[in-house]
Structures are given as structure tokens and as C-alpha cells.
Amino acid sequence: MTATAIPGVPTRVTLKQGGGGRAMRALIERLFIREFAAMPFDGVGLAAMDDGAAIPFGDEFLVITTDSHVIHPIFFPGGDIGRISVSGTVNDLAMMGVTKLLGITCGVILEEGFPLEDLERIQRSLVDTCIEAGTVVVTGDTKVMGKGEIDGIVINTTGIGLAKRLVRDNGLRPGDRIIVTGTIGDHGLAVMAKRHELQLEGDLRSDVAPINSLIAAALEGAGDAITAMKDPTRGGLSSSLHEMAQKSQVGVILQESAVPLTDAVRSTGEILGIDPLHVANEGKAVIGVRAEHADRLLDILRSHPLGRDAAIIGTCIAERPGSIILDTGFGRRLLAEPEGEPLPRIC
Amino acid sequence: MTATAIPGVPTRVTLKQGGGGRAMRALIERLFIREFAAMPFDGVGLAAMDDGAAIPFGDEFLVITTDSHVIHPIFFPGGDIGRISVSGTVNDLAMMGVTKLLGITCGVILEEGFPLEDLERIQRSLVDTCIEAGTVVVTGDTKVMGKGEIDGIVINTTGIGLAKRLVRDNGLRPGDRIIVTGTIGDHGLAVMAKRHELQLEGDLRSDVAPINSLIAAALEGAGDAITAMKDPTRGGLSSSLHEMAQKSQVGVILQESAVPLTDAVRSTGEILGIDPLHVANEGKAVIGVRAEHADRLLDILRSHPLGRDAAIIGTCIAERPGSIILDTGFGRRLLAEPEGEPLPRIC
Numbered sequence: 001m002t003a004t005a006i007p008g009v010p011t012r013v014t015l016k017q018g019g020g021g022r023a024m025r026a027l028i029e030r031l032f033i034r035e036f037a038a039m040p041f042d043g044v045g046l047a048a049m050d051d052g053a054a055i056p057f058g059d060e061f062l063v064i065t066t067d068s069h070v071i072h073p074i075f076f077p078g079g080d081i082g083r084i085s086v087s088g089t090v091n092d093l094a095m096m097g098v099t100k101l102l103g104i105t106c107g108v109i110l111e112e113g114f115p116l117e118d119l120e121r122i123q124r125s126l127v128d129t130c131i132e133a134g135t136v137v138v139t140g141d142t143k144v145m146g147k148g149e150i151d152g153i154v155i156n157t158t159g160i161g162l163a164k165r166l167v168r169d170n171g172l173r174p175g176d177r178i179i180v181t182g183t184i185g186d187h188g189l190a191v192m193a194k195r196h197e198l199q200l201e202g203d204l205r206s207d208v209a210p211i212n213s214l215i216a217a218a219l220e221g222a223g224d225a226i227t228a229m230k231d232p233t234r235g236g237l238s239s240s241l242h243e244m245a246q247k248s249q250v251g252v253i254l255q256e257s258a259v260p261l262t263d264a265v266r267s268t269g270e271i272l273g274i275d276p277l278h279v280a281n282e283g284k285a286v287i288g289v290r291a292e293h294a295d296r297l298l299d300i301l302r303s304h305p306l307g308r309d310a311a312i313i314g315t316c317i318a319e320r321p322g323s324i325i326l327d328t329g330f331g332r333r334l335l336a337e338p339e340g341e342p343l344p345r346i347c
Numbered sequence: 348m349t350a351t352a353i354p355g356v357p358t359r360v361t362l363k364q365g366g367g368g369r370a371m372r373a374l375i376e377r378l379f380i381r382e383f384a385a386m387p388f389d390g391v392g393l394a395a396m397d398d399g400a401a402i403p404f405g406d407e408f409l410v411i412t413t414d415s416h417v418i419h420p421i422f423f424p425g426g427d428i429g430r431i432s433v434s435g436t437v438n439d440l441a442m443m444g445v446t447k448l449l450g451i452t453c454g455v456i457l458e459e460g461f462p463l464e465d466l467e468r469i470q471r472s473l474v475d476t477c478i479e480a481g482t483v484v485v486t487g488d489t490k491v492m493g494k495g496e497i498d499g500i501v502i503n504t505t506g507i508g509l510a511k512r513l514v515r516d517n518g519l520r521p522g523d524r525i526i527v528t529g530t531i532g533d534h535g536l537a538v539m540a541k542r543h544e545l546q547l548e549g550d551l552r553s554d555v556a557p558i559n560s561l562i563a564a565a566l567e568g569a570g571d572a573i574t575a576m577k578d579p580t581r582g583g584l585s586s587s588l589h590e591m592a593q594k595s596q597v598g599v600i601l602q603e604s605a606v607p608l609t610d611a612v613r614s615t616g617e618i619l620g621i622d623p624l625h626v627a628n629e630g631k632a633v634i635g636v637r638a639e640h641a642d643r644l645l646d647i648l649r650s651h652p653l654g655r656d657a658a659i660i661g662t663c664i665a666e667r668p669g670s671i672i673l674d675t676g677f678g679r680r681l682l683a684e685p686e687g688e689p690l691p692r693i694c
Contacts, residue, residue, distance in 0.1 A: 013459060052486050119378060123382075138393060140379060144362050146692075154456060
């Protein structure tokens, strides 16, 4: 069998299709969603393309999420592949409204010759991050591939938990305020700077952290007012906002000056020519909230150590559904939806 | 930091440690079990090193299992990486007693340039095997790594399901009979023959299949009499029997002539110099059953299309706990416990 090449239609997987943006969504929709979405499933399944799946369970929801972690380099300022593996999965569960973690699984694939010393360091980080998040690895799997068949180590984590009330990424309504729980762009730019061995002034560190305790506080204090949540990982804040706006059929006016950025992120973004709005975060959430409760939610977030820099950054509107309108202070323009993360293997 | 090398103690991961045998168990115990096992968890967790984890849930058990599939080649006689990804996870759940599947997750890692035609073929196989098993992919993740950073495609599947009564791999008691649900060695030898491009007579095909309907029939008809179950994947029947015997603290007398083998497996094993008892199966179960119910269970299994070749192959004894004693018909000898699967990337 040979594939008939159609001019202009790629016949091979591209790096961009792994970047978490529009190109990846198109690939997944084409290949994975179409058929599985047609199969009977009583709950939030693959078709929703949310942060995870949810199955009604008594008067609660069983939530499941999975992520493979291929980050390069495996050790970077502020974290490592072990910390990101636990945090990424715990955060995806939190985004769906999980307040009780049942456990996570850990599937490790190693390259022959991988240093045991590094493996022990990663294992230590997995344990520490589980303790920090209040969860535990309940089952796992180990595979070894030959030299040159895989680059070092890859870790898949799947998490399960219970949500009393499900939070989706498609519930934004006109008038809602958009909150981010802290500074944006730290993870993506820290990893890029490390990869390019940039000598930078200031402290550029990944924000990678399990933020389930922060989200639990938000849900407990203002859960009824929260209309949508998503963690701005691959493709960054821009990709998440676009996805939330498209699914919710609202527009979003984003106040550029209100988006919290560290000086290190701002200057590194300028040096590398990369917009911090477009790169991955690993310890942040984007939250939609009813306008009249926005200040209260902000207070709750800011009183938590992981939410000190939380800020109201935008407002939902009925016009221009699916679009993000960037208000620069000098005028307004449409924010482009990223095709994908600027660099592969960011998480 | 440099690791201090201890003479005779490896400092790097070896292929053998991914082979599912003793070497792998030692690595996992050293690195993963020690600390996670000490963390609070109300259920069957990592320390049990069973086919999955189980969490008490009302009067049932929520069972979770995870596997990364790195098989090479990705298409082989009788199956492909898609079929094995669904079957492996569904079967691990069945081994723990799951009779209601809640869903599986699918994390795909692709190499840049991977042919979309192959991806579509794998996706088709994932869908078909899900339909066969009566489950659905509920959530997923897609990553792309650069050329040469991963060999083609790797798929992680995590499954969750409910068990009314948990079945473990450590419940064998002296007197119990050991049943296998069909012929042994088909998967491992089919993949090896394909890898070496052997031209063989006869039909050597992998047995890869979801056997949850077979196991459900066994549990419904003879559940109370079943004392242990395990699927003989990496390391084959020998590795599974050793693990079950060690955990249960019984010996097992294995009747060599009773182990079902196809002619193709027998002859290929001889050509390659590989004992079919030591290679992976992907559509079989090893079941421990109370002696007085063994024939009844055998009848149930044989009346199911996936259990036609089921056979009673051994008996548990109180003596020599942890050992497998091979009765060749001419005498008895200890069956060696494999260090690991003879070849890597078998599943």
C-alpha cells in the first residue's frame, strides 16, 4: 500500500502537530475524535477535548486525565521531568473540579544506558511532588528501549480523582471576568533559555508546581461563581484563551498591561523574540468568573502562596465569538491563535 | 555531582531491566516501591506489584492499570501496536477481577515524520479493539518528538474499571490447580520471527486479544473458586508462575506435556533456541483454581472462543515455596526464573 500524496496535504507527522495548538487539535480531531466520539459513553469524553474525561459516579464525577512528558532537558531551572509529570496531571484534574485525588499512575520509558543516578533524582522529585500535592503513585510500568531508540526518559502519568461539581473549559459567558493565578510564560522561557544556554540576568525559573490546593481554595470559596477553568500549558495563555473562547462562543478582551509578567520573562521574551503569551506554563490556571464575584475570587487566590500574583486580565463579550482581542492600552488588535508551541518538548 | 561507581553494581539502565523479569522487579523495587509504598494509600497499591492498583469504592473496587507500549515492529502477524495497547490494558484490568470497564486513556508519542497512513491504520486498530473489548478511549494526549529522538511511535494506555470481587496474583494455595487459557508463546515468537524476517512453515501469529469476556465468563461461573490470576506477558508463563508462586508462598509442579503449544511455536522456538515458556503472551491468562472446581472452570473456558485450548497444566504444593518444578514426564527439574524477556520491545 502506498499513500497517494495530495498536493499541499502533509502525509507525515510534523513537530508542530505536537505543540498543543491549532495544528495538533486538527490532527487529533481527524484521527482520534471522529470515531471514539461516536462510541457510546455516558460522560465527558474525548469529543469534548477538555483537560480530562469525567464519568458520573453516584452524585459525584470520576475524572481521568493522561499526559506523556517528553520535556528536554530533563533538569531545568525550577524543576525536572519528575516534578512536571506529577504537576501536569494533578493540575489537569484540578481544572476539571477535582477536589479529592485518588491516585496517579506512572509509566516510565528509559533509554538503555540512562544513568541510574539521574533516575534516582527523578524518582526523588516524583515522590516529593506527590507529597506536595497530597497524592501517591498507585501503579506503574517500566519499559527500556535501545540506545538511540528514545532520547533519555519519557514519563506518562494518568491521574484519577473525584469532583463534586464538574468545571469545564467551555462555560464562559458574556460579562465574565478572566483571571490568571499568577505570572505567565515562566516555564516555557526558562526551558528555552536553558536549552540555548543563555546567560541571563535575573532569576528565570519554571513555575512548575501542583496547584490543586490553590484551586481547591478557589472552588471552596467561590465555586458557584466559576464558569470555566483551563491550565495554560502548551501554546500558553493565548492557546488556552482561544480554546475556551471558541468552545464557549464568546469573545475575550485581554488587557495586555494587566497580564502579570516577571522582568526576567519580559526581557528573555524580547531577546528570543517570543511572546510570553504563547509559551507554556506549568503552575497556573486561567479562570472564568462571574463579574460580581471576581474581586472576591481574586482575594482568595492572592491569600494562597501559589496565587500571590493573581490578576484580572480580561472580560468576556458576546461579540466576535472565539476571538481574543488584545487591548494594548493604545488600541485593540486580534491576538493570533498559535499554530502550536514555538518549541517542541516543552513539557 | 558524579556517581561513585561500586564494582559490580551497574550505574546505568540495562535493556534487561525492561524485560519484565527479575532484573526489572529489582530496579522497580529499589527505585519506585520503597518510598511510594510507605505513603498512605487505602487499597492495593504499588507495593503489591500486581497487574494494577485497586481502591475500595463503596462495596466495589476501582481498579487502575497502566502500560506503555514500545513494541517493534509496530505491525506484526496477528496484530499491531494499536491492538496490543488496548488488549494489554483491558487484560490487566480483567486479571484483577474487573467486570465493568469504565474507559481507557491513550497517550501517543510520535516521531517527527511518522507516516500519517500508519497512524491511521493504528487508530483504526485501536477503535476496532475497543469495540471488541466493549470499551472506549475517553481521554488522550499527543506529543511529537524530533527525528531520531524516538523510534516511530509509543502508546501509553491506562485503564479503569470496577471489580465486584478483587482477584489478586498472590492467592494460590497448596492443592490449587493451575490453568492456562490457551496456547503459550505465540506472541513473543511471532514478533521475533517477524523481526528476524524468518521464513517459516505454518502459521505463527500473535495471540494478542482482549480476553475480558473470557475472564468475565470464568468469574461468573467459577469466581469463588478462583484463587489467583495473572497474564503471562513479558517473561512469559515462567515469569508469571514464579511471581505468583513467590507472592503466594507455594511451589508449583508444572506438567510440561500439558502446556498447550502450537506446532509453529514449538518449531520456531527450537530454531531460535528460545523456550516458549519464557516469551510474552498477549491474549492469555494463568488462573489458580481450587482443585475440586478445576474441571468445571476448564469447561467454562473451553466453551468460549478465546479459551478453546485451555488446559490444566500444574498443581500447587506447600513445599519449595516460590519455585516452579517442571515435570518433563521423564523426571523433575527446577524451571529457571527468567532475568527478563529474551528480547526487548516485545510489547
